[in-house]
Amino acid sequence: MKGTNLGEFEELALLIVGVLADDAYGAAVIQELELRTGRNPSVGAVHSALNRLIDKGFIKSEYGAASEVRRGRRKVFYKLTPAGETALIRTRELRNRLFDLIPKLSS
Amino acid sequence: MKKQNNLEPPMWPIRILRWFYDDASVEGITGDLFETYERRLLRLTKTRARFYYFRDFLSMFRPSAIKKMKRNITPNAITMFTNYFKLTIRGVKANPMISLISILGLSISISCCIVLFVFGQQIVTANDFIRDSDNIHLIYSKAIDINNDAFDWGRTPELLGPALFDEAEGAPLMTRYKRSSAVTRYDDLVIEEAIQFVDVDFLDIFSFDLQSGSRQSLKNGQVVLSNDVASRFFGDQDPIGEELMFIINNERIPLIVGAVAKKFPTNAYFDFNLLLPFSIRPQVDDWKDLTHATFIKPSNTNLIQTLMSKQAGYIEAYNSRDPKYKLTSLATIPFSLLSQHEHKIVGISSVVGRENESTLIATIFFGALLLFIACFNYINIALVAASKKLKEIGLRKTVGASRKQLVIQFLSQNIFLSCFAVLSGLLISYLILMPLFSSFFPLDFALDLTDSRLWIFLLLIAVITGLISGGYPAFYISSFSAVNIFSGKQTFGNSRNVLFKLFLGLQFGITFLIIFSGIAFYQNSSYQKGLSWGYDQDGLLIIPVESSEQFLAIRDNLQQRSDVTAIAGATRHVGKNNSAITFDMASEKSTALNYPVSDEYFNTMGIRLFHGRGFDPNMGNDRNSLVVNEAFAKKYFIQELPSSMADENGNRYEIIGVVKDFHYRNFYSPIEAVSFSLSKESENRFIILRTEASNLAQLDGDVRRMWLRQFPDYPYNGYLQADVFDRFFREMAIPTNSLITFAVISILLSSIGLFGLVSLMISKKLKEISLRKVLGARMTDLALLTNKPYVIILGVSMLIAAPLSQNLVEGYLKEVNAYPVAIDYKIIVPSIILLTSVILLTITANLYKVSITNPTETLRSE
Structure with missing residues (x-):
């Protein structure tokens, strides 16, 4: 397995999966990303990020219900794994520590 | 949420995704695609939503996503393909005649394509044996003719080359090329030979391979022979060091042979016969004397500009001698452009020749036509043959074969078959067509089996013909629903099918065109042979x-x-x-x-x-x-x-x-x-x-x-x-012979294709025919019955093809020839009769089989 480091976009995706909790599936993640970050990610980008997160063991997927708007396709729900939660906490701690070390930061 | 139909996202991207991703991930992905699209539709215009939809679709092919794609080559898939291969072989064995017809047809046309490929390559790669040809430049003249119209002229003053050379810094290489002829003698053998005067750098500029001798020969004042000349004068004997006697301007000049060039490659449109150094000629001192071409090879490109900036003095020196065509300026063009592209430099084609681009286009055109005839054959036969397999297809679908699997099976079987066809096509072209075409052309072509381009071409042909000929049947047949097949509603491949009629009609039309051109060219050359020359040339x-x-x-x-x-x-x-x-x-x-x-x-x-x-x-x-x-x-x-x-x-x-x-x-x-x-x-x-x-x-x-x-x-x-017109007639014989060969091949292809088709049809209708026979139908009625649909298709296609071919061929002949034969009934009627009789004969030959079988035989079985 290649490293468990989080890329920037991966971290965002992981966070959103956490935010959406029980309602985290592809299209919802995309919508949430658009809403929260103002980005306009493509389906391919989000899916490949989510797949990488699965590979790293941070999230797991399961099938959910279909809907008309999805033309009868089932949703694939993503859920944070304990490893994913640890990874989120670790990156946050690392961020905070580094942030505090900056001598003077205006504002 | 009901959307209007035109707001629906297109479905084909989804289908494409399904080819690459496994079913599980495709479900999630496409669901997200749709949902995101719908959401965007609420906020954005339809066009923008669609744009994002396509962007999202394309984004699924990013490198990181491709890693997630389905692996097609699993051990399972390999077994699958070997089984398909086995099935193909069994299919061939089970139905030897039909398979033979399809493969033979394909391989004949592929062998034509191979010949045309070699010919086309000859043109495309003209003069490529000369290395560094981008760096060799021809100096040509911009001149004005007697009516003060400007034109580009390959000739330059003979004194120009040395003059430029003397002034140049950085040691450019320079050679002039002046054609002449000289009586050449070795022992008792006296022949008037074409000779070329060149400067000592010639062999340093143009990388002609030498068979023997030294590249310094010209510098030593010795002659360089082409392979032809060497064998003409010396046979097997070693010519190096021998003395040839030349008579130039009534002066006897003995020269030693310094080197012999290797046989020129077949794509050489720039060559020589006998190279003599300029130094043996008395130096001219008149600017009015011209040379056929002046080439320089500078050490860097700036040098050309420097040299060209000094031209004014030389032009003045030339114009002051009051020549017929005055010069306005000098220009340069790289050798590589000269040999491969259209240019308007008068007189240079006799030095650096070039095949006409229209020859290349005609070559590709006829190759494609023949290949299409073979593909049509194949499609038609495959469609009819598949009708026997309808039940199999239905069954496979019922037990869960996806359409994709069926398509892949059909296509891979087709590609296997076309690989066979390519190999036998290679054999046919190697053994029959190549020698035949070489005898038409003044060049000798050879199939170079070590050429990697040939193999890439063959692979491409195999895949393309496989896809073209197999693609339509594969997609069409696999689209049938199993229910329709079993309930007997699914009928196709009979003469009511429009596409089938179209294919057959197109094939007849193309065959007609080729036959027509063959006959027209043949008539044209015999017409011109019979034309009066305006005087009595005999005796x-x-x-x-x-x-x-x-x-x-x-x-x-x-x-x-x-x-x-x-x-x-x-x-x-x-x-x-x-x-x-x-x-x-x-x-x-x-x-x-x-x-x-x-x-x-x-x-x-x-x-x-x-x-x-x-x-x-x-x-x-x-x-x-x-x-x-x-x-x-x-x-x-x-x-x-x-x-x-x-x-x-x-x-x-x-x-x-x-x-x-x-x-x-x-x-x-x-x-x-x-x-x-x-x-x-x-x-x-x-x-x-x-x-x-x-x-x-x-x-x-x-x-x-x-x-x-x-x-x-x-x-x-x-x-x-x-x-004296022999050369003209020989030149005219080239397209005539080629077209006649093509015509014979296309008749052959069409008739074997039709033969296969009709025999399949008849075997399907055997019961019907037998019943009719039992009830007292005569063979003539049956012949009429079976021939009718084909005769109608043939008639329609000829009605369209005849005027089209007439215009095409007439236009071409008029373009090339000032005195073409008139395209009239003498050409149209034989073409029609030939094609019609071949087709009717083919169908009747099939019926003969039916006429000799006892109808009770067929009716009793089952």
Whole structure:
């Protein structure tokens, strides 16, 4: 397995999966990303990020219900794994520590 | 949420995704795609939402996503493909005749494509054996002609090259290329050879491979021979160090052979015969003298600009000599462009030749046509054959085969088959077609099996024909629903199918076009062979001579012979060479061909005078008289004889006679204005003899012996006037022979394709036919019944193809030839009869099988 480091976009995706909790599936993640970050990610980008997160063991997927708007396709729900939660906490701690070390930061 | 139909996202991207991703991930992905699209539709315009939809679709192919894609090549898939392969072989075995027909048809057309590929490659790679050709530059002239129109000219002053070379820094390489001819002698062998004068850098600029000898030969003042010349003079003997004797400007010059070039590659359109260093010629000191080409190879490209900036002085030096065409400037063009692209530099094609681009296009055109005929055959047969497999397809679908699997199976089987076809096509082209086409062309083509491009081409052909011929049946058949198949609703492949009719019609149409062109070209060449040349070319022996002494000696000797009925002399001779007179007309200058001939010329040649008179040596002022042809009279509005015209130098000519138009060059170009003037006897270089046609061989032999006795140093070049158009006829024979071959092949392809098709049809309808027979139908009725749909398709396709082919072929022949055969019923009727009878015969041959089987046999089974 290649490293468990989080890329920037991966971290965002992981966070959103956490935010959406029980309602985290592809299209919802995309919508949430658009809403929260103002980005306009493509389906391919989000899916490949989510797949990488699965590979790293941070999230797991399961099938959910279909809907008309999805033309009868089932949703694939993503859920944070304990490893994913640890990874989120670790990156946050690392961020905070580094942030505090900056001598003077205006504002 | 009901959306209007036009707001629906297109479905084909989803289908494509399904090809690459497994079903599980495709479900999540496409669901997200749709949902995101719907959401965007609420906020954005339809166009923008669609744009994002496509962007999202394309984003699924990002490199990181591809890693997640389905792996097609699993051990399972390999087993699958080997099984498909096995199935293909079994299919071939189970149905040997139909399979043989499909494969044979494909391989014949592929073998044609291979030949055309080799031919096309020849053109595309012209002169590529010369390395670094981007860096070799031709210096050419921008000149103005007699009417002050600008044109590009390949010739440059002979003094230009050395002058530039002397001034240049950075040691560029320079060579001039001047064609000439010289009587060449080794021991007893005397031949007039074409020679090329070049500068010492020639072999350093052009990377011709040497077979033996030294690249420094030219620098040492030695000659370089082409492979042909070496074997002509020395046979198997080693020519290096041997001495050849040249007669150049009546001067004997012995030279040592320094090197022999390897046989030129077949794509060489720039070569040489005998290279002689310029240094053995007396140095010219007149700027007016021109050379056929000047090449430089500079060490860096800036040098060219520097050199070109110094041109003004040289142009001035040339123009001050009052030449016919004044120069305005000099320019350069890389050698690589010269040999491969269209350019308008006059006179350079005789140095660096180039195949016509239209030849290339025609080649590709016919290759594609033949391949399509074979593919149509294949599609038709595959469609009908698949109708036998309908139940199998239905069953497979019922037990859960996806459409994709069926398509892959059909396609892979087709590609396997076309691989067979490619291999046997290679064999056919190697054994039959290549030697055949090589005999048509003056070049010898060879199939180079080590050429990687050939193998890439073959692979491409295999895949493309596999996809084209298999694609339609594969997608079409796999689309049937299992329910329809089992309930018997699914019918196809019979003559009611529109697409099937279209394919068959197209195939007939294309075959018709090829047959039509073949017949038209054949008729054209026999028509032109029968055309009158405007004089009596049979029974004429022409003896070119080198000098006035030779002329007088041979002529005086021949005048005593009783079998020579007429004898004439000429400085320039019809069919061989000519000079020109430029007349000063009121508005512009105009050039007409001119042949200086003796007074006996018209009589000897059989050129008919129909106005005025011929030359009379007893009338002193006939020196300035002209006898002209009808075209001349028409062009310059000569109303009465004698009338007077002036040339550009102010010399006045008296026109004393008009002769009938005659063909002086070939049938490519129309007859233009031609004039004859009275030659000076001392300048005559041709002796024209007329004798009975039956005596020609005898006379030729006698003159040859006399010549060898009197002038052993010079070759005897006598020839028959009737042979002067031979080159033209040989050239015209190339497309004719090729087209006839293509026509035969396309008839063959169409008929074997149709044979397979009809035999499949009949086997399907065997019960029906048997029942009819039992109930008393006669064979003629049955023949009518089975032939009818094909005859209708054939009729319609010929109605469309006939006028189309007529226009196409007529247009082409008129473009190339000034005197083409008329495209009329003599060509259309045979083409129609040929195609129709072949097709009817093919169908009837199938029926014969039916007629001899006992109907009870077929009805009893099952």
